[in-house]
Amino acid sequence: MFKWLLLFAGAYLFYLWIKGKKQIKSKEASTPKPNSDKASKVVEPEAMVLCQHCKVHLPKSEAIMHEQRFYCCPEHLDTLDERGWIGSANWRLSPNQDVRPENISPDLVVIHHISLPPGEFKNKSASQYIIDFFQNKLDSNAHPYFAEIAGQKVSSHFLVTRSGELIQFVSTQNKAWHAGLSSFMGREKCNDFSIGIELEGDGESMFEEAQYKTLATLIKKLRSCHPNLQFAGHSDIAPDRKTDPGKYFDWKKFQKETDISLENLPYGLTSR
Structure with missing residues (x-):
């Protein structure tokens, strides 16, 4: 009788070991892996440009461009600047x-x-x-x-x-x-x-x-x-x-x- 109890106990412990291994693998599979391509890609800072009128720096995406010149606002584009030029x-x-x-x-x-x-x-x-x-x-x-x-x-x-x-x-x-x-x-x-x-x-x-x-x-x-x-x-x-x-x-x-x-x-x- 004692022998059968030991056999059942060993089988139960083996079952718990197998179940634990499966849970570990499941967690590893559900955890997002770092994207090696994204990790290696360097994010470039946005280019900065100078307003032709007031000389303030601003991101290129926010500037108004006219003939390869940049302006921070419509008012500066349409104004006669201090150097005697009209931006527009x-x-x-x-x-x-x-x-x-x-x-x-x-x-x-x-x-x-x-x-x-x-x-x-x-x-x-x-x-x-x-x-x-x-x-x-x-x-x-x-x-x-x-x-x-x-x-x-x-x-x-x-x-x-x-x-x-x-x-x-x-x-x-x-x-x-x-x-x-x-x-x-x-x-x-x-x-x-x-x-x-x-x-x-x-x-x-x-x-x-x-x-x-x-x-x-x-x-x-x-x-x-x-x-x-x-x-x-x-x-x-x-x-x-x-x-x-x-x-x-x-x-x-x-x-x-x-x-x-x-x-x-x-x-x-x-x-x-």
Whole structure:
């Protein structure tokens, strides 16, 4: 009898041993194993970028990007910064510029028109010809007229294309070569104290609504930094040489959309 008891006891202990082994294996199977691929993969930190306007650092994913430039907020993108550049404009730097005379800030805006080739601004490639001209890259063989102006070195601070695109070539802090021999209210050398804005078009055609809209927005940004700006056409400051912006530029519409005081429009609102 005692022998059978020992046999049963041994069998029961063997059963407990087998059960314990199974429980250990079950726990090992249910425990998540570390992923060797994930463990070996290094998490790269997010790239940081600099706001072009205020120079604050921020993650690239949170920044607003325009032409490979970064901004921390829409306000800084749309503002004329302290270096004289508008973030939302397309920047095409012109070599045709100088520093302004010491202690001179711009207090005049001169409005021009330009078309390259003359009268062919409806061609989609025409705007690029103007950009090339201001950057001294115009191919003189691309059109007979281009050979006539080859070697001229001119620029403007801004160009407003027929579609309303805003392009900036020169910082407003610097002097662009747009006015030439000129005089404003007895003051010579208007380039020294003016900002030049070119509207794509000629003297024989109406300007586009998109151009007036972009121009009005641009003027508001300029006035935020230069509140005492006055306004004139190229023909006003160089009447013996120039006719732009021409009789189809609507000065009344311009004044209404920008809310400029008549005192800052010394040549009046009559189209000319």
